[in-house]
Amino acid sequence: MRRAPAYAAAVALFALTFALAGSLTAHERGIPAAEIRSGKTFLSRNLQADQDDPAANLGLLWVDQGAELWRTPAGTEGKSCGTCHGEPAAMKGVATRYPAFDAALGRLMNLETRIQNCRTTHQSGAPSLAYESQELLALTTLVTYQSRGLPMSVAIDGPAQEAFARGEQRFHRPQGQLGISCAQCHVENWGKRMRGDTVSQGYATGFPAYRLEWETLGSSHRRLRACFNGVRAEPFPPGSPEFIELELYLAWRADRLPIETPALRR
Amino acid sequence: MQSALTRRTVVGGLVAIAVAPLSTSAAFATPETMSDAMRQELGPDARPQAGRIKITLPELAENANAVSMRIAVDSPMTAQDHVKDILVFSEKNPVPTVARFHLGPRSGQARVQTNIRLAGSQTITVVARMSDASLWIASADVIVTQGACFDGT
Amino acid sequence: MARPTRILVPKTAKKGEVIEIKTIINHHMETGFRRDDVGRVIPRDIITRFRCTFGGEVVFAMELFTGIAANPFIAFTTVATESGELAFEWEDQNGEVTRATATISVA
Numbered sequence: 315m316r317r318a319p320a321y322a323a324a325v326a327l328f329a330l331t332f333a334l335a336g337s338l339t340a341h342e343r344g345i346p347a348a349e350i351r352s353g354k355t356f357l358s359r360n361l362q363a364d365q366d367d368p369a370a371n372l373g374l375l376w377v378d379q380g381a382e383l384w385r386t387p388a389g390t391e392g393k394s395c396g397t398c399h400g401e402p403a404a405m406k407g408v409a410t411r412y413p414a415f416d417a418a419l420g421r422l423m424n425l426e427t428r429i430q431n432c433r434t435t436h437q438s439g440a441p442s443l444a445y446e447s448q449e450l451l452a453l454t455t456l457v458t459y460q461s462r463g464l465p466m467s468v469a470i471d472g473p474a475q476e477a478f479a480r481g482e483q484r485f486h487r488p489q490g491q492l493g494i495s496c497a498q499c500h501v502e503n504w505g506k507r508m509r510g511d512t513v514s515q516g517y518a519t520g521f522p523a524y525r526l527e528w529e530t531l532g533s534s535h536r537r538l539r540a541c542f543n544g545v546r547a548e549p550f551p552p553g554s555p556e557f558i559e560l561e562l563y564l565a566w567r568a569d570r571l572p573i574e575t576p577a578l579r580r
Numbered sequence: 581m582q583s584a585l586t587r588r589t590v591v592g593g594l595v596a597i598a599v600a601p602l603s604t605s606a607a608f609a610t611p612e613t614m615s616d617a618m619r620q621e622l623g624p625d626a627r628p629q630a631g632r633i634k635i636t637l638p639e640l641a642e643n644a645n646a647v648s649m650r651i652a653v654d655s656p657m658t659a660q661d662h663v664k665d666i667l668v669f670s671e672k673n674p675v676p677t678v679a680r681f682h683l684g685p686r687s688g689q690a691r692v693q694t695n696i697r698l699a700g701s702q703t704i705t706v707v708a709r710m711s712d713a714s715l716w717i718a719s720a721d722v723i724v725t726q727g728a729c730f731d732g733t
Numbered sequence: 734m735a736r737p738t739r740i741l742v743p744k745t746a747k748k749g750e751v752i753e754i755k756t757i758i759n760h761h762m763e764t765g766f767r768r769d770d771v772g773r774v775i776p777r778d779i780i781t782r783f784r785c786t787f788g789g790e791v792v793f794a795m796e797l798f799t800g801i802a803a804n805p806f807i808a809f810t811t812v813a814t815e816s817g818e819l820a821f822e823w824e825d826q827n828g829e830v831t832r833a834t835a836t837i838s839v840a
Contacts, residue, residue: 360638369756372806374739378739510643527645529646530761530803580643670800673799679797679801681793681809683793686793688811692807692808694806696802
């Protein structure tokens with residue numbers, strides 16, 4: 315293994331708790347279906363209870379904010395999201411299908427970029443919604459919340475195939491100066507303690523999620539950035555095709571886990 | 581918590597004790613600044629008695645930014661005999677007074693809950709002031725661990 | 734846009750019953766001890782007071798400091814006396830107040 319001595323201490327930390335990975339064949343989840351567990355199950359009982367409590371789950375504040383934005387007219391024609399889509403409840407099930415390939419645009423879209431696109435093409439004249447802005451987080455959380463409890467079911471065949479394959483590769487490739495892949499932590503070593511954390515199986519079914527570490531709600535791409543930083547790899551920008559491809563792979567890996575958004579996380 | 585990590589193994593160095601996310605620059609409270617704050621709140625001659633207060637804090641906090649804290653004080657909460665104030669003090673936070681709760685007979689029970697920030701592992705002290713002006717005191721220790729994902733995000 | 738708040742109060746209660754009330758509000762509770770990316774101190778910006786009244790009478794109050802976590806969660810109890818409206822007020826350090834209400838029916 316070629317690792318700079320400067321990182322010896324950090325590597326030792328991993329070596330202490332982690333056995334190094336073997337390789338995986340393509341299109342295998344690596345975790346038997348019976349053992350697939352949501353990130354929630356790795357939290358303390360306190361935090362799990364708070365996630366289910368409508369007055370303690372801080373992420374729900376963004377659902378409320380999203381509902382207000384949903385009915386606020388924007389742009390030169392004064393259309394709100396509700397003008398075209400009706401009540402937010404009409405979005406039930408939508409989040410389970412994302413990321414999804416958009417044939418007309420010829421690219422893979424996650425919910426955030428889908429909503430950004432609605433804003434720019436269907437509410438022209440309104441200010442665009444920046445990735446990770448409070449507005450986009452609130453709308454994404456509102457839309458995803460409509461599918462709470464529903465199982466993920468993304469399409470990985472047809473036009474999504476190539477994007478999926480790239481996401482899958484990225485998940486299994488050693489990253490960063492520590493040379494550790496996503497799979498080494500989230501497939502090979504889930505359930506193990508890393509400092510104050512327990513490593514989960516690495517699904518994004520709770521996002522946007524409220525993290526205590528952030529003291530606010532953030533997107534799945536913000537979470538991915540933390541994991542990239544963790545292995546001293548340069549993260550892709552939020553909303554980038556690379557992150558959306560990874561997100562698609564994560565959604566498929568989650569098999570039929572239900573959406574928990576907005577989840578609480580450490 | 582998930583695994584059967586005991587307090588002893590934690591202290592034994594397996595888990596890094598948190599670097600406080602609250603501040604890098606401000607002078608942290610010391611036990612002396614906490615006792616100053618307590619004297620200011622309670623009066624120079626205050627002699628709180630131990631007891632009557634139950635503090636529920638995790639032994640090992642998941643994250644220093646939001647630690648769930650429940651406080652219950654043993655009191656009938658009648659017009660004649662009730663808790664008036666519950667005061668919370670930190671020995672390490674830059675501001676030693678963390679919260680003041682004001683209750684009365686309308687509360688029915690002396691039971692409150694909130695989420696607090698902790699600048700590192702420490703002892704939290706709670707004082708209850710009763711309607712007869714008597715003071716009661718209790719404390720609880722919390723160990724703060726550092727998350728694994730090293731963030732900066 | 735108003736600050737989002739959430740309140741959980743039982744819809745109904747028996748007279749004399751002690752009920753638990755839980756509240757959250759969207760507020761970053763900036764401590765004034767942190768610095769931004771270029772080293773400037775981020776000014777303190779916190780909620781300093783919370784109170785709950787019923788029929789104009791204060792049922793519960795709290796003073797908050799920088800040691801209260803972002804998006805403050807506050808839970809407390811009260812005795813259900815009669816049907817009516819509970820009023821909640823959060824006041825920040827500049828005196829700006831966020832208000833919310835919840836109704837309870839007491840039998």
